[in-house]
Amino acid sequence: MAFEGLTERLQNAIGKLRKKGKLTEADVKEVMREIRLALLEADVNFKVVKEFIKTVRERSIGAEVLESLTPAQQIVKIVDEELTKVMGEEATPLNKSPKIPTIIMMVGLQGAGKTTTAAKLANKLKTEENARPMLIAGDIYRPAAIDQLKILGQEIDVPVFALGTDVSPVEIVKQGLAQAKENHNDYVIIDTAGRLQIDETLMNELSDIKDLAQPNEILLTVDAMTGQSAVEVAEGFNGKLDVTGVVLTKLDGDTRGGAALSIRSVTGKPIKFMGQGEKITDLDVFHPDRMASRILGMGDMLSLIEKAQRDYDEEQALAMQEKMRENSFDFNDFLVQMEQVQNMGPMEDIIKMIPGMANNPALKNMNFDPKDLERVKAIIFSMTRQERENPDILNPSRRRRIAAGSGRPIQEVNRMIKQFNQMKDMMKKVSNGNFDGMDQMFGSGMTGKMAKMSMSRMVRKNKKIKQKRLNKLRKKRGRK
Incomplete structure (x- = not known):
């Protein structure tokens, strides 16, 4: 990471x-x-x-x-x-056209993840804004790019305009824009050709497309794993095209991350998005304050919450929060949360977003085997309905029966129940703004203090937004 x-x-x-x-x-x-x-x-x-x-x-x-x-x-x-x-103080939103469509031109070197990022952005706009985007396949020099974009477009149910490799990119964009206006698409995302390095031919072609399309955004896709050269690439493209923003890809890879700290200062252009994974949903808005917290090992709770909310409906999130406050969170709720967690990605990446857990010695000794979640499920499924709803009745004889039914050792059953109770207690405290348990979880040293500071800041920052959401949902459900 x-x-x-x-x-x-x-x-x-x-x-x-x-x-x-x-x-x-x-x-x-x-x-x-x-x-x-x-x-x-x-x-x-x-x-x-x-x-x-x-x-x-x-x-x-x-x-x-x-x-x-x-x-x-x-x-x-x-x-x-x-x-x-x-890194730029605050997240920078997309530039939008006063009338549809908003035109976004993707540029960058070959191999930076431009085509995949175009599809990820289209999916993000469709799911989060309920928009109607269209993709234009403008890379005629890499035939696989056209096929790749078509496959991705089918996967996310977004139309892809393509004319093949024997038509000039400028003509493809011209006809694609005409179709987008006819179909009333909200966004047009143009995938352009890349090269292994910046050259005059590439820049002339991109300049011609820019002159024709008059894009609202020119997003430069940069591979974070290229280190210092990522900044040089950003300077080169910005000097020729005057890009409006940067998308930093492969931040989940084995990268030193220096590009994220350098690009804004060197080019004056904001990092607008970051890619951290191969899934079509793995594209996030770049928040400088949250990234700073991650770099300092203070986690990124707001991004973790948003990541979870993509898989939760709001009513379910409200119900879970109230269960935490009322201390009525049970094993049925735990199962639902486990399934949501599995959809969010690798466990080690999720835990590192929790304040204090990045580079925590305890984390390095943990083995995140996906089969562990299945073993926990087996233990819960071996409980009766009454036991799942009332964890407090799990006495020694009931635990022995559950161990036999799940095929797991009694020690494992006891450990899982203990961890469940600890998590339940911690989440109740955190949901009420009480961070006293941080010392037990992260220690009372520097890591624990940083964790408390970050959690406190995140909760304060999100409190007003969360309260508005809760009031809206309670009103919807007929509550005062």
Whole structure:
């Protein structure tokens, strides 16, 4: 996963301050040196690192930090805020046309994931906005690109306009736009050709398409795994086409992640989306503040919540939340949540979004075998209806019967029930804004403090939005 090395280095550097009641300028200087090395090793652009360290150092030697009783937390806060600034402060929405269709032109080098990203974006617009997008297959030099786009279009039920490889890309786009206007499509997403490197022929063709289509967005797809060269590619395309935004792909791969920290500063163009997986749904809005939290090992609860909400209907989410508050969450609810979790992706990726879990030593010792979920299901399915609805009645004799029925050892049954009760207790506390259990879960050291800080911030930030949603749903269900 991206940033793992950077996260560990930053946590270690800042963690050295946790035992210090007061800081000296020498302490700050040493930490800045470690942070600088960590960023450079993560492939962050040198100029970006230089400016970042300068700003953080100036803020860190102020009275607010040097006289603080919790200097480590103050440094974390400053680094978090400055990382967010470097990546663009806030999420940047798509530029939309005042009248349909909004035209989006996808550009980038070959192999960056342009075609797949075009389909992912179409799917996102269709499912989240109930829009009617259309895809245009404008890459005539890689025949597989046309076939790939058609297959993806069928999968998401989005029309794909294609004329084959013997028609010029400009003509394809011209006819595709005419059809989109006739069919009243809300969005047109143009997939264009790429090359292994930027050349004059490619740029001339893309310029011709831009002149014809007059796109509202020119989204540059960049492979995050290419490191420093990703920034160079962004500079090259931006210089020729004046791109409006960037899509960073393969952030789930073995990448140092420096591109995410460099592109905005170097090009002045926002990262609008990020791809983290191969599924058609694996395209997310890029939130600089959330990414900063991930980099610092503080998790990303808002993205985790949104990821879950894509698979939950709102009424079900409300019911689950109220069950947590009322302490009536049972094994039937647990089964529903397990199935939702399985749909969200690999367990290790999900857990790393929980504050404090990135690079947590306990996480490294865990083995996330998909079969474990099936074993848990077998144990729950061996319970009677009454036992599932009333976990408190699971006495030793009932547990022995469940173990025999599921074919699992009694120790495993006991462990699963204990974990269920711990999770239930923790979720109830968190849903009520109580983070006291964080010390047990993440420890009372730097990781635990960062986890509490992040969870508290996330809950406060989401509180108003969540309350509006709950009021709306209660009204819908006839509640006061």
